[in-house]
Amino acid sequence: MIISVVSGKGGAGKTTIATCLAHIFEADYYDLDVDAPNGEYFLQPEDWHVRQVFQKQPVIDASVCSGCGLCTRECRFHALYKIIDTVYLTDTLCHSCNLCCEVCPEGAISYQPVAIGEVRTGFSTQTGARAVIGDLKIGSTRGTALIQDIVRHLEQNGGHQVIDGPPGNSCAAVAAIKPADLVVLVVEPTPFGLHDMLQTLEIVEGMQKPIVVVANKSQENAPLKKILAKRGYALAATLPLDSDYHRILLDGEILSKSSPVVYTLLQQALAAEVQS
Numbered sequence: 054m055i056i057s058v059v060s061g062k063g064g065a066g067k068t069t070i071a072t073c074l075a076h077i078f079e080a081d082y083y084d085l086d087v088d089a090p091n092g093e094y095f096l097q098p099e100d101w102h103v104r105q106v107f108q109k110q111p112v113i114d115a116s117v118c119s120g121c122g123l124c125t126r127e128c129r130f131h132a133l134y135k136i137i138d139t140v141y142l143t144d145t146l147c148h149s150c151n152l153c154c155e156v157c158p159e160g161a162i163s164y165q166p167v168a169i170g171e172v173r174t175g176f177s178t179q180t181g182a183r184a185v186i187g188d189l190k191i192g193s194t195r196g197t198a199l200i201q202d203i204v205r206h207l208e209q210n211g212g213h214q215v216i217d218g219p220p221g222n223s224c225a226a227v228a229a230i231k232p233a234d235l236v237v238l239v240v241e242p243t244p245f246g247l248h249d250m251l252q253t254l255e256i257v258e259g260m261q262k263p264i265v266v267v268a269n270k271s272q273e274n275a276p277l278k279k280i281l282a283k284r285g286y287a288l289a290a291t292l293p294l295d296s297d298y299h300r301i302l303l304d305g306e307i308l309s310k311s312s313p314v315v316y317t318l319l320q321q322a323l324a325a326e327v328q329s
């Protein structure tokens with residue numbers, strides 16, 4: 054079973070919950086928060102295998118290009134622009150969609166591979182399962198492409214797999230939700246957190262995925278429960294704002310390993326949905 058842990062708001066506690074679930078269900082862990090992966094600090098993997106990930110990037114042969122401008126008009130991402138008769142690429146806007154190459158009447162566009170990041174795979178000393186870390190190259194804007202590549206290589210080994218998704222509600226978050234059999238939505242029940250949660254909820258509902266909602270760093274849950282009740286959900290578990298939890302996390306420990314209370318809380322909250 055693939056469990057994607059997401060949250061609209063960054064800092065809500067996705068990695069805290071995702072590493073707990075990897076521990077509790079002895080699951081492989083996939084860090085798809087590729088802009089800032091930090092799950093490995095808790096999982097402490099060993100025996101790394103590193104795979105570089107590349108994407109295609111257009112190269113325009115100026116000696117063949119007629120300057121017709123068709124590629125600049127067709128590119129949906131405005132990654133190509135023309136000054137006088139010369140076409141230039143803004144590589145950070147390119148999505149490697151191949152369209153410019155397809156439409157060019159002169160065959161002036163080819164592709165070269167560019168590195169967008171790496172995937173590190175190790176064996177976690179803390180969970181006894183695999184840890185797969187997506188790490189976007191500094192300066193690259195192709196986080197979604199890196200996530201999609203990792204999802205394509207997601208190994209179905211019969212066990213459980215926990216995806217630690219990126220924050221927000223962008224294409225990258227959608228890519229991390231797409232393979233899920235179950236989505237765990239982590240909510241920090243602040244006005245900001247509730248606002249972003251609603252956006253994530255709409256996305257996950259639109260993708261018709263089963264949802265379990267967990268509140269984290271909670272002091273007051275009444276508004277959250279009211280919102281969820283209106284949409285037909287119950288709050289599955291609540292982790293309070295607790296300085297002891299913060300100390301455990303600052304020490305780089307998986308919360309459910311150090312807190313039997315958290316272990317039981319999350320195990321019971323997901324037991325019915327997670328098939329053994």
Ligand code: SF4
Binds near residue numbers: 129149
């Ligand atoms: S590959 Fe696609 S996104 Fe990139 S420049 Fe060409 S048309 Fe634009």
Ligand code: SF4
Binds near residue numbers: 120121160162
């Ligand atoms: S479509 Fe081809 S020929 Fe026309 S401007 Fe672009 S690269 Fe040049």
